[in-house]
Amino acid sequence: MxxxxxxxxxxxxxxxxxxxxxxxxxxxxxxxxxxxxxxxxLPQTNFHEDPNNKMAKQLWGRFPVVQTIAFVYFRKGSRIQNMMHQLKYRKSPETGIRLGELYAYELNKSQVFKKSDLIIPVPLHPSKFKKRGYNQSECIAQGLSAILQIPINSKNLVRLENTETQTKKSRYARYENLIHAFHVKDKAELINKHIMLIDDVMTSGATLEACSILLQEIEGVEISICTIAYAE
Incomplete structure (x- = not known):
């Protein structure tokens, strides 16, 4: 057979x-x-082995964070960009799941990486979700969760506003554009949780900042940031 x-x-x-x-x-x-x-x-960053990595330094002073990590460097014209394009625009959620798995294998080898209680992917606005058919950050979260054995909560943090494009805005303007874009439906569910907040690529960090500040209004919440790619 x-x-x-x-x-x-x-x-x-x-x-x-x-x-x-x-x-x-x-x-x-x-x-x-x-x-x-x-x-x-893969151009791995090894940020999970360096608490003072350049991605962490980019977020210093903006909000408290337990750890800040990314799997690979994002560069234009690279194979990483090809994979991000497949994930976001070519209907390939499997690419996100696979990248999440690959990163999780590396994290499991680490003596420095701190496991979280819960994984929360950065949410998409319903209109974007309907158009794409899936949330690329949730696909990455699925791959991480399967290997790290950390549960996912993808329903509590939601996006209320479909904000305009961020590409030509300053960092502060991006944050201002996003500050009221997200909402937590059930705060009690997240009390005293160490949350791993997942996104596909970090550039300015404004989206992650807006989500983190909102989540940290909940009693006892700690945040770790994890992305697949970091744009230098």
């Missing part, structure tokens, strides 16, 4: 090859979403 399934896989791969989300080359039978070569050459 295994041999027959193997032949069928080979036949399907011949006509409908699965392609690597990073480089676009055909995947081998034992590869999933991202090829082995691209995994091996």
């Amino acid at each position: 295994k041999e027959i399934l193997g032949y069928l896989w080979d036949l399907l791969s011949l006509f409908f090859p699965e392609l690597c989300a990073a480089c676009g080359k055909s995947l081998f039978k034992n590869e999933r979403i991202i090829c082995t070569h691209c995994i091996y050459h």
